[in-house]
Amino acid sequence: MEQQLLRTLEATCIQEELPFCTAACPIHVDVRTFMACLAKGDERGARRVLDRTMPFADIVGRICDEPCRQACKRLEAGDPLAVASLERHCVTGTAVVLKLTKLPELEGRVVFFGSGLASMIAALDLARKGRSATILTTDREIGGSLRNFGEERLPLTVLDAAVEQLGSYGVNIIFDCQMDPEFVEYTLNYYDAVFMDRDWAPIDDFCLDCRHPDPLTLEVDRPGCFTGGGTGPDGYSVIQQVEEGRRAALSIERYLQKVSLTAQREREGACATRLFTDITGIEPLSLILPADPVAGYTRQEAAGEAARCLQCQCLECVKQCAFLQTFKEYPKTLVRKIYNNQAVVQGTRTANTMINSCSLCGQCTLICPHQFPMAEVCLTTRQSMVLDSTMPPSAHEFALQDMDFSLSAVAAMFRHQPGKSSSRYLFYPGCQLAGSAPDLVEKTYLHLTRHLEDGVGLMLGCCGIPAHWSGRQELFAATMEDFSTIIQENGNPLIITACSSCYATFKEFAPELQLRSLWQILEETGLPEEKRAPLSQPMTIHDPCGVRKEPEIRASVRNIVRQLGMSVAEQPFSGELTDCCGFGGLMQFVNGPLGEEAAERKGGRSSLDSLAYCAMCRDNLAASGHRVAHLLDYCFPAADQADPLLRANPGFSGRHENRARLKEQLLASLWQEASALAPEHKQVVLTIAPQVRELMEKRLILEDDLQKVILQAEQSGRFLEDPQTGHRLANHRPVRVTYWAEYEVLDSGYRVHNAYSHRMILPEGKKV
Amino acid sequence: MSTFSFISQTTWRCAPCNQELQPEKVNVSYMGSVFTVELMVCSTCGFVLIPEDLAMGKMHAVEQLLEDK
Ligand code: SF4
Numbered sequence: 001m002e003q004q005l006l007r008t009l010e011a012t013c014i015q016e017e018l019p020f021c022t023a024a025c026p027i028h029v030d031v032r033t034f035m036a037c038l039a040k041g042d043e044r045g046a047r048r049v050l051d052r053t054m055p056f057a058d059i060v061g062r063i064c065d066e067p068c069r070q071a072c073k074r075l076e077a078g079d080p081l082a083v084a085s086l087e088r089h090c091v092t093g094t095a096v097v098l099k100l101t102k103l104p105e106l107e108g109r110v111v112f113f114g115s116g117l118a119s120m121i122a123a124l125d126l127a128r129k130g131r132s133a134t135i136l137t138t139d140r141e142i143g144g145s146l147r148n149f150g151e152e153r154l155p156l157t158v159l160d161a162a163v164e165q166l167g168s169y170g171v172n173i174i175f176d177c178q179m180d181p182e183f184v185e186y187t188l189n190y191y192d193a194v195f196m197d198r199d200w201a202p203i204d205d206f207c208l209d210c211r212h213p214d215p216l217t218l219e220v221d222r223p224g225c226f227t228g229g230g231t232g233p234d235g236y237s238v239i240q241q242v243e244e245g246r247r248a249a250l251s252i253e254r255y256l257q258k259v260s261l262t263a264q265r266e267r268e269g270a271c272a273t274r275l276f277t278d279i280t281g282i283e284p285l286s287l288i289l290p291a292d293p294v295a296g297y298t299r300q301e302a303a304g305e306a307a308r309c310l311q312c313q314c315l316e317c318v319k320q321c322a323f324l325q326t327f328k329e330y331p332k333t334l335v336r337k338i339y340n341n342q343a344v345v346q347g348t349r350t351a352n353t354m355i356n357s358c359s360l361c362g363q364c365t366l367i368c369p370h371q372f373p374m375a376e377v378c379l380t381t382r383q384s385m386v387l388d389s390t391m392p393p394s395a396h397e398f399a400l401q402d403m404d405f406s407l408s409a410v411a412a413m414f415r416h417q418p419g420k421s422s423s424r425y426l427f428y429p430g431c432q433l434a435g436s437a438p439d440l441v442e443k444t445y446l447h448l449t450r451h452l453e454d455g456v457g458l459m460l461g462c463c464g465i466p467a468h469w470s471g472r473q474e475l476f477a478a479t480m481e482d483f484s485t486i487i488q489e490n491g492n493p494l495i496i497t498a499c500s501s502c503y504a505t506f507k508e509f510a511p512e513l514q515l516r517s518l519w520q521i522l523e524e525t526g527l528p529e530e531k532r533a534p535l536s537q538p539m540t541i542h543d544p545c546g547v548r549k550e551p552e553i554r555a556s557v558r559n560i561v562r563q564l565g566m567s568v569a570e571q572p573f574s575g576e577l578t579d580c581c582g583f584g585g586l587m588q589f590v591n592g593p594l595g596e597e598a599a600e601r602k603g604g605r606s607s608l609d610s611l612a613y614c615a616m617c618r619d620n621l622a623a624s625g626h627r628v629a630h631l632l633d634y635c636f637p638a639a640d641q642a643d644p645l646l647r648a649n650p651g652f653s654g655r656h657e658n659r660a661r662l663k664e665q666l667l668a669s670l671w672q673e674a675s676a677l678a679p680e681h682k683q684v685v686l687t688i689a690p691q692v693r694e695l696m697e698k699r700l701i702l703e704d705d706l707q708k709v710i711l712q713a714e715q716s717g718r719f720l721e722d723p724q725t726g727h728r729l730a731n732h733r734p735v736r737v738t739y740w741a742e743y744e745v746l747d748s749g750y751r752v753h754n755a756y757s758h759r760m761i762l763p764e765g766k767k768v
Numbered sequence: 769m770s771t772f773s774f775i776s777q778t779t780w781r782c783a784p785c786n787q788e789l790q791p792e793k794v795n796v797s798y799m800g801s802v803f804t805v806e807l808m809v810c811s812t813c814g815f816v817l818i819p820e821d822l823a824m825g826k827m828h829a830v831e832q833l834l835e836d837k
């Protein structure tokens with residue numbers, strides 16, 4: 001990933017944008033955290049938040065005119081937060097928690113005319129930075145207009161404390177100054193920089209420029225001279241004194257450092273924010289007022305009011321995505337990690353599993369107010385990992401071998417309709433339907449041959465999407481190429497796909513081919529007569545992630561469901577916002593627990609019985625314990641009327657067997673062809689208890705692997721034996737993985753007790 | 769390099785050699801890295817026992833680590 005791209009992506013995700021209140025606050029007080037602290041009764045924590053950004057929190061916290069309040073998101077669901085009253089509650093009840101440090105002394109003397117709040121703040125900020133600061137005023141006391149607030153709102157003792165505070169940072173205050181233009185001129189020349197506080201009555205006698213400072217820097221025509229504060233057209237605003245005092249201090253600091261006064265100051269002062277916070281479904285809540293308005297909030301009342309804060313953030317995508325939640329990231333932090341991961345030259349790439357865990361389903365992009373392309377980022381990263389050989393070999397191996405199997409002579413085939421020598425149509429059920437429900441493939445095929453003219457061919461195979469998802473561009477291109485060639489050589493029939501992933505793959509990567517979804521075809525041909533008796537209660541539909549961008553297919557499916565006499569109760573995360581079942585992006589192979597979590601989430605979107613029309617969704621949801629049928633189960637009911645909602649997940653081994661057997665059976669029954677002899681290890685008969693099967697599924701070990709282990713052990717006689725149990729233990733390494741089987745010899749076949757695997761290579765045995 | 773030891777009492781016996789397994793140093797490798805580890809081995813034919821907990825635990829962790837290097 002180029003750094004430029006990283007920056008663009010980082011800017012796309014707005015999760016780290018300022019909350020509305022903080023953006024509207026000229027000094028960007030972290031109101032959100034302040035509220036969170038108060039809500040949980042942590043008054044000192046709240047005070048620390050103020051101390052960090054708010055100068056003279058004891059003053060400003062008492063009397064701020066809270067421009068943030070108008071921006072508060074709560075306004076859209078009740079009343080905005082009483083920010084200023086809560087700040088007042090906080091500063092009156094707590095002492096300073098965080099005393100900001102003073103940096104070592106530097107050159108640069110700054111003088112402040114007038115002792116209003118703007119001067120006080122600018123002097124404090126500069127003194128903290130190590131500059132020498134002197135306040136000159138004709139007044140007898142500090143504060144300027146602050147002194148008019150009255151003892152009730154701003155006790156004078158607080159101002160006395162401020163004088164002390166200024167003193168503790170080394171600010172020199174000279175009251176009762178006698179001033180004339182000569183003295184002022186002399187002072188202006190003596191000091192390196194000057195601040196004129198416009199909240200100081202005599203200012204106009206000495207400064208003619210001060211009315212028109214540069215709004216960004218507050219510099220006036222004379223270099224090194226700055227001004228701010230005072231009473232504006234709308235009267236005296238406390239926060240304006242704060243903002244201008246702070247702005248002037250920063251300008252002066254830059255002036256003393258001789259750097260640009262104007263560069264990168266967009267975020268200073270109240271600014272815009274791009275944050276998005278969804279308030280749908282948020283219960284409107286009204287302002288909580290203190291019971292005693294004079295005394296202000298009690299602790300409890302303050303906590304109650306602060307608890308109304310929405311803690312504004314985006315995280316729209318994270319709220320829905322199991323992947324983002326599991327890795328405790330949002331796209332902005334995630335791309336940063338990916339970027340760093342890719343930059344590792346020597347050392348551990350800790351984000352590999354994360355990069356390979358995304359289901360590439362694209363839900364987040366549709367949810368995101370700025371369409372963050374998470375899937376694209378993860379996919380292109382995988383592709384570059386494959387290219388530079390940093391892709392962990394084990395991540396996708398199982399899925400790619402599964403794809404190989406589906407494309408091998410054992411499971412793949414192409415035939416024209418029996419009795420025809422060409423095909424106008426081609427039914428392509430896809431590897432997952434063939435693996436999940438081979439009988440439905442046969443029934444659907446026969447139905448299509450009866451209803452479509454001029455020949456319906458049949459092709460078993462795999463569209464190659466696992467190769468694409470795993471980042472193997474070359475392998476994927478070769479698979480597509482092979483597929484396209486077969487189709488073209490056979491007269492370019494219209495491909496009818498049952499699987500939405502096949503559909504999406506062909507549509508995107510083989511646009512030269514003619515393509516329709518089985519559901520559109522079934523809608524047109526009509527359904528078979530022998531439909532299953534419709535269910536009385538409504539069902540929910542789980543759209544697969546492959547049809548996110550295919551509204552027509554989704555509509556056809558719903559029409560078919562209606563034709564079947566069933567009613568649909570939609571759940572909000574269907575259609576284009578649908579979840580992935582855990583198969584997408586090969587998530588479940590890379591990260592088993594996350595795959596289960598994804599299936600659980602998708603299944604849990606509705607408590608109703610459900611229909612899927614992707615075989616992988618069907619099986620994954622069934623595996624996570626949901627009552628779910630494939631739509632074809634209802635179109636082509638089983639002869640024994642078994643309840644399709646209870647059909648078990650066949651598992652990886654079952655899918656393998658089903659694919660091989662489907663080809664064998666179809667060849668025999670429809671084309672009267674005998675299949676090639678099954679390899680020898682297929683003759684090994686295994687008995688496997690359900691818990692052992694479950695373990696094998698989790699460990700991605702196939703029955704086929706164990707058949708090979710046992711065949712090899714029994715033929716060579718090389719195995720370990722436990723004299724107590726009579727069990728045998730043997731291993732075999734067909735390619736890269738060493739499989740171990742613990743088994744027992746039965747009268748016919750073997751009982752498998754345990755299975756595990758590793759990739760470490762063991763030494764060859766000694767020759768005996 | 770220090771040798772990691774994974775030897776533990778086992779009831780598994782080598783069937784063809786009809787004898788107990790003995791602790792022995794062997795070299796295992798993955799992705800170009802070679803480790804010398806002590807495992808239970810048949811001293812006659814060299815059959816190496818990798819118990820389930822080692823395969824699915826430590827060994828798996830090391831494999832993953834090497835893959836992320
Ligand atoms: S709800 Fe809370 S975080 Fe959001 S704008 Fe209001 S005070 Fe700030």
Ligand code: SF4
Pocket residue numbers: 012013014015314315316317318330331332367368369370371372
């Ligand atoms: S939806 Fe997600 S990616 Fe988009 S801005 Fe919000 S947190 Fe960032």
